[in-house]
Amino acid sequence: MIKRLMHKNTYLILVCILVLMGGLVGCNKSESGGNNSETASGEWKGQTLKVQMIGNFSMESGTDPITGEKVKGIDVLKKEFEKNYPGATVQFIIMPWEGYVEKTQAMLTSGEADVYQMPGIADFAAQGVMEPLQSYIDKDSDFDLDSFIDNQVDGWKALGPDETDLQIFGLPFLGDARFIAYDKLLFDQWGVEYLSDNPTMEEVMEKAQKMTGTNPETGERNYGVYFRGDWSSAFTLVNAAEGQNGNWGEGFAWDEVKFNFNSPEMLKGLNWLLEMKEYAPEGIMSNQGNEKWLTKDNNIAISLNMGPGDLVKQTYAQGLEDRIALSQEFKNDEGKGGLFAGSPIAIAKNSKNKELAWEWMKFATGDFVQKFIYEEQGLMPAVKSAFEWDSVKEVDHLMNPIFKAMSTPLTPRYPWGSSQPRFILQAEIESALTGKRSAQEALDRAQAESTDWVKNR
Numbered sequence: 001m002i003k004r005l006m007h008k009n010t011y012l013i014l015v016c017i018l019v020l021m022g023g024l025v026g027c028n029k030s031e032s033g034g035n036n037s038e039t040a041s042g043e044w045k046g047q048t049l050k051v052q053m054i055g056n057f058s059m060e061s062g063t064d065p066i067t068g069e070k071v072k073g074i075d076v077l078k079k080e081f082e083k084n085y086p087g088a089t090v091q092f093i094i095m096p097w098e099g100y101v102e103k104t105q106a107m108l109t110s111g112e113a114d115v116y117q118m119p120g121i122a123d124f125a126a127q128g129v130m131e132p133l134q135s136y137i138d139k140d141s142d143f144d145l146d147s148f149i150d151n152q153v154d155g156w157k158a159l160g161p162d163e164t165d166l167q168i169f170g171l172p173f174l175g176d177a178r179f180i181a182y183d184k185l186l187f188d189q190w191g192v193e194y195l196s197d198n199p200t201m202e203e204v205m206e207k208a209q210k211m212t213g214t215n216p217e218t219g220e221r222n223y224g225v226y227f228r229g230d231w232s233s234a235f236t237l238v239n240a241a242e243g244q245n246g247n248w249g250e251g252f253a254w255d256e257v258k259f260n261f262n263s264p265e266m267l268k269g270l271n272w273l274l275e276m277k278e279y280a281p282e283g284i285m286s287n288q289g290n291e292k293w294l295t296k297d298n299n300i301a302i303s304l305n306m307g308p309g310d311l312v313k314q315t316y317a318q319g320l321e322d323r324i325a326l327s328q329e330f331k332n333d334e335g336k337g338g339l340f341a342g343s344p345i346a347i348a349k350n351s352k353n354k355e356l357a358w359e360w361m362k363f364a365t366g367d368f369v370q371k372f373i374y375e376e377q378g379l380m381p382a383v384k385s386a387f388e389w390d391s392v393k394e395v396d397h398l399m400n401p402i403f404k405a406m407s408t409p410l411t412p413r414y415p416w417g418s419s420q421p422r423f424i425l426q427a428e429i430e431s432a433l434t435g436k437r438s439a440q441e442a443l444d445r446a447q448a449e450s451t452d453w454v455k456n457r
Helices: 002-032 075-084 100-110 121-126 134-139 184-190 201-210 233-242 264-279 282-286 311-317 354-364 367-375 384-388 396-407 420-433 439-456
Strands: 048-054 089-095 115-117 170-176 179-183 221-226 300-306 324-328 341-347
Touching: 048 100, 048 354, 075 089, 075 354, 075 367, 089 100, 100 115, 100 121, 115 354, 121 341, 170 354, 179 184, 179 396, 184 300, 201 221, 201 264, 201 300, 221 264, 233 264, 233 300, 233 420, 264 420, 264 439, 282 420, 311 396, 324 396, 341 354, 354 367, 367 384, 420 439
Parallel strands: 048 089, 048 115, 221 300
Antiparallel strands: 115 341, 170 341, 179 300, 179 324
């Protein structure tokens, strides 16, 4: 009986303690902005933020096709954001890269999303459909533009319809760059010195020529170089001109743009590509011939205009970490050159949830999301803090050159990079590479057609 009373009293005491603790926890949540009914009915209640994303994103967890490891889906981002902003709901609209410009245009017109992943930001800002961000940056003491890798913010600056000075319409979300990759094993087998960190066009050609033919150790056919003659050829050519202190042209607003597509530097660059084609597989005009690249049976010594893509993951998945090395693309005398690439994120002018959209912008460019896109998706972060992540330090012999390439292109991004002049130039380069026109004829046509397009757009 005494024992039962003791147990009963102990039970009552425990209940009282739990009730008191519950009250204290409730108070603490209220003070810290936690997820209680009072907070949930605050400024974010009922707000649904629609976020458009481009690429191979998936809501659910899945298996990485390269490594075979399990990777998290972007539902992780949804849960984390909604936890930090009680009452808010995030909806993702995922689209593939194919046709993304036209699809984004349609979405903006109909007001389908609040936040957009927007590599073609220069064109959309000029239409007046994007929200300028400077006022948000100025009033937010918790936000610092210095958190981004050098050049990343400047690279995405653009002009609004009534502005003469470049403005910030987007924040860096996905980093990207272009560089030259090479296989040290093939260099060793041919007895050729590795590429320098900043090679010249002449150095690349000389070494590609030496490693084209029958490998002296394996007896297999090797190719000194690979580059795409189709999709990325315009950027490969412009970079060759930059390496000679030339450029694509000048201006940013369309009424001020002047092209140098048929300049002496561009002509020398195209003739260089024509000769380099002799040391490449036959399929470069249709993105073929590089099937063995980044495998143990690789037969290509040098790959031009490479992007990070799956390079780091595949290098390690194939056990090639001691073979693959990176050099910089061609730079001018100021150490600048190469394609500025990646994706910023931006707020739609017609968004009805702009304050919440700004909170998403900060969230998406913070360490939680930036680590997610790197460690789970294999994409490049755009923030300086990545330099110190253990997951980056483990592969720093590849990541350090990539980060350098991200910080040294000419900025802002080529204003024609997602517009018709790019495809005009690309088509004419293909004509030269397939023997339909001489290099001079091709570039003269690219110059004339691009100039006419700007006048008549």
